[in-house]
Amino acid sequence: MGEYVTDAVVDITDVVCPITFVKVKVALEELKSGQILAVRMKDGEPVQNVPRSVKDEGHKVLKLLPNEDGTYTLIVKKEEGEH
DSSP: TTSSSSSSEEEOTOOTHHHHHHHHHHHHHOOTTTTTEEEEEOTTTTHHHHHHHHHHTOOOOEEEEEEETTTEEEEOOOOOOOO
């Protein structure tokens, strides 16, 4: 799993939608364009919704990795979008 060097990590395993994406969005806002965010999340709704929401915001989903404890790590690259 050491393919990507992350600049920040956010753990959303303890929150439910829609707060999951809100936490990810706040974490992305704190990064500079081109930096990498790792998002640790539970299976189910977060895995279905967070990657789609990240793409809708104009960022790039690099990879979704399963973890040994049943959670997932989403690797996101912040893209500078014109909103």
